[in-house]
Amino acid sequence: xxxxxxxxxxxxxxxxxxxxxxxxxxxxxxxxxxxxxxxxxxxxxxxxxxxxxxxxxxxxxxxxxxxxxxxxxxxxxxxxxxxxxxxxxxxxxxxxxxxxxxxxxxxxxxxxxxxxxxxxxxxxxxxxxxxxxxxxxxxxxxxxxxxxxxxxxxxxxxxxxxxxxxxxxxxxxxxxxxxxxxxxxxxxx
Amino acid sequence: xxxxxxxxxxxxxxxxxxxxxxxxxxxxxxxxxxxxxxxxxxxxxxxxxxxxxxxxxxxxxxxxxxxxxxxxxxxxxxxxxxxxxxxxxxxxxxxxxxxxxxxxxxxxxxxxxxxxxxxxxxx
Numbered sequence: 001x002x003x004x005x006x007x008x009x010x011x012x013x014x015x016x017x018x019x020x021x022x023x024x025x026x027x028x029x030x031x032x033x034x035x036x037x038x039x040x041x042x043x044x045x046x047x048x049x050x051x052x053x054x055x056x057x058x059x060x061x062x063x064x065x066x067x068x069x070x071x072x073x074x075x076x077x078x079x080x081x082x083x084x085x086x087x088x089x090x091x092x093x094x095x096x097x098x099x100x101x102x103x104x105x106x107x108x109x110x111x112x113x114x115x116x117x118x119x120x121x122x123x124x125x126x127x128x129x130x131x132x133x134x135x136x137x138x139x140x141x142x143x144x145x146x147x148x149x150x151x152x153x154x155x156x157x158x159x160x161x162x163x164x165x166x167x168x169x170x171x172x173x174x175x176x177x178x179x180x181x182x183x184x185x186x187x188x189x
Numbered sequence: 190x191x192x193x194x195x196x197x198x199x200x201x202x203x204x205x206x207x208x209x210x211x212x213x214x215x216x217x218x219x220x221x222x223x224x225x226x227x228x229x230x231x232x233x234x235x236x237x238x239x240x241x242x243x244x245x246x247x248x249x250x251x252x253x254x255x256x257x258x259x260x261x262x263x264x265x266x267x268x269x270x271x272x273x274x275x276x277x278x279x280x281x282x283x284x285x286x287x288x289x290x291x292x293x294x295x296x297x298x299x300x301x302x303x304x305x306x307x308x309x310x311x312x
Contacts, residue, residue, distance in 0.1 A: 016243045018236050025232050033223040043215035047227055054235045058242070108206035117216040126217035145214040148226035173210055
């Protein structure tokens, strides 16, 4: 693309052209997600930071100057700033060490620390707990939390009613929790 | 920040167990790409917010860049208002036998406040 076209596009971005923004955000989300995942192997945190970066860009678009570079570089700059903020936030809190089982005991009363989610043993334990569930329970958990489908869509996919999906989800969550508890106590022993 | 209303009823989404399970399952997933739903929803919400801020900006601009006579009249009205209030303060301060320094401070404060107010309004 010739330089002039780039400049035009950047100017449209600076003016807040919705079509240009839609295209650019769509292209940048996977890149930002990868950038955050490289910093911390934590998909929930990566999503949170991607959202924060995109909304920081939308709210601070007045600060973008096309003469200083491309919108892509400007957004990556915002993302890097969010990484710095996250590092500072983490430095100010105690890191969980030793046995992580105690965090899972409080799974329904408080948020699990990011540092626990980022441990390889956590991912392994969840995979194992998941494999011990009934196939229907595994499917419904994956549809809701990984594919992020609405209850109606899950019902269509599974050939059942929304109400049945809600009750299956309820049971699946409890089963997963029970399996995780069982595994953490096995590890303790 | 994340909109989860399309997923499950409020009471289901709001539980701590639900949130932790969501985070655990994502931690156990091998995907290095964001979910399609997440991406779509984020793009829509960001563009919505962009349009809202643009619309708000346009409304403010259309007021400020209305017909030229309106801007001119407002400018003159502002000058007259600022001059009148400064004059009023000078007269009041003379009648109340205030010191020159106090008069200067009061007049400059009044003028400063008027210009700040009008400047913000027109911007």
